[in-house]
Amino acid sequence: MTEVPKAFHPHPRSVHDLLFAPGSRGVLIATSRDPDAKRTFIVTPPPESYLDGPAGPVAIKIPVTVAAASAISRETRMLMALGEAQLGGLEPTVPRYLETLDSYGLPAVVTTVVKGAPMSVAYHRWLHTSRRQPVAKDFALAGGWLRHFQRATAGDRGRITWAREVADDVRSRWPGHPRLEAAQVRLAAADRQLKSYRTARTMVHGDYWFGNLLVDNGRITGVVDWENGARAGWPLRDLVRFALSYCLYVDRHTRPGHPVRGHRGLRRTGFGAGIRYGLLEEGWLSDLVRLYLRRGLDGLGLPSALWYGAALAGLGEIAATANDDEFAAQHLELLADLPYWPLADDLPRS
Template identity: 80%
Template sequence: MSETTQFLPRAGSVHDLLFAPGSRGILIATSRDPDAKRTFIVTPPAGNYVDGPAGPAAIKIPVTVAAAGAINREIRMLLALLEADLGDLERTVPRYLHTLDSDGLPAVVTTVLRGTPMSVTYHRWMHTARRRAVATDFALAGDWLQRFQSATAGEPSRITWAAEVAAAVRDRWAGNPRLEAAQVRLAAADRQLRRQRVARTMVHGDYWFGNLLVDEGRISGVVDWESGVRRGWPLRDLVRFALTYCLYLDRHTREGRAVRGHRGLRRRGFGGGIRYGLLEAGWLPDLVRLSLRTGIDSLGLPAGLWYGAALAGLGEIAAGANDDEFAEHHLALLAELPYRPLADELRRS
């Protein structure tokens, strides 16, 4: 895809942009979530419907009222990113261009970023079975995130993230039989994290490999900012990448079968890859825990906080995921994990 191109559509509605004479477009993403959206890459005709040089734009169109709320949140975050001093990272985030009308709901138009989603290579045959390939993914994601957090760091605050997550989990899952066990683990995480202070930063909020674009061996784009906040806990993005990377390790393996490249990991129900990455022995768990410790250390925090942060990250997904079944699976996984990592890992932390 093309690098960013500066223009503002003269069109006032999605229809004006998509169906202008000579416009060309392609649907690149759609979903069936409660906040479902459709994303198009559109190239309007030069000189007719754009100000400035002709070029492609990304347009995200809401399918539901809930999706419109998500798009409004993304617009606010994109405007905040415009105001931030990101330095070289500025070219890796979409630039807000315009808001269009879509049957009474807002659609957002942004610049297009060059790159291939990391999810494309993640799902290639044997990619996650190769240590070097996985280490590269973690290094690229970790490097971009450290630079972003450094560029947007504010004043330090005592870390109340786990307590905030516990309250959100309690509100969503009141009466669920797994709630009490999950709350016990979040309380343990809170006791560990609350002792520390960290600079609050901008947070992407859904920092997983599907939202990272890669080009020429670097992160060339980070997209989908609808869950972002101006000032949040930097541990959120660090943990989200690690958890989601582990979650899909067994995606291409049949139930009960061993997962290639990861001795001891079999596909059994939900979340086996996360349990493996956080608790078991192997080259991938070593990489996962190293990435968490390294990222936490870069924030000026004790590296031993990695496990408590992981528990809070699981709780955050349980509290906030759009799909109820997906969220409840994370609640159950959180409730089943030990309060602390295995003894040998604790010593290494």
């Protein structure tokens, strides 16, 4: 008989038992209106609420929709797996699973709190992304944590089939889309480049963007929101996702059609101008993007010249998996418009 995991105990206590316990104090820190919308509270429960947990605050993530409940269940399983992994010095940066509560028949998860402010807070400060030094520091922080995490969780090596898997997922989600075949051609080119090489599968965060990285005193102190994680996946996923998301929003505070401060030749023109600029154009941001990707590939024992093929596959993955249809379609169209390769002399020699 299969043992029921602690996270899915058939009779968990109610979320109200913790939120409204005598002496409990809390604050709502995040909410959304997405299809998988959730509300996140930081709560200081009564002392000794968790005999094997923290004496201070805990985080409670409560689903608003059935889709959100599914995401919370996925995150719970991932957090339990992370709790069993040997993360070494990274362990304090990952929330620890404590309990699953009942929220009107849906699961709510309770975890420890990791300190720090989201990297997005600094990212959106005036001129932050217009200057090389703070941007270089962001890339260095994200890349450094990720390399340590991938080394700590590396498993069996295998031939890289990521781009082909992404292509299948894109075709399943977007049958009949007018740009589907063009996107498939780019993913086929990425697959031809990547499938010649092998790398270790690792644990994967699945949504490794700057909004999920917490920073304090110049270092990453927390990595949150593991609902898209995998126990054994392609490490290129996290590597590429950070670079693409970082470039996507560099024009966020620029009026449409106007030049983006600090980035010569970049204007806010349609969706993904920052991604195209970071992957294809010349400038200090492009230099940092390519350096970050190449260092990440080198850390995985892969040729640094695979960076562009990996970026194409990463765009395809967002097109296949993003929970917002418009956002996903925009990535599909962006992928379809990109060249197969950035520069002829940047191809790997395999």
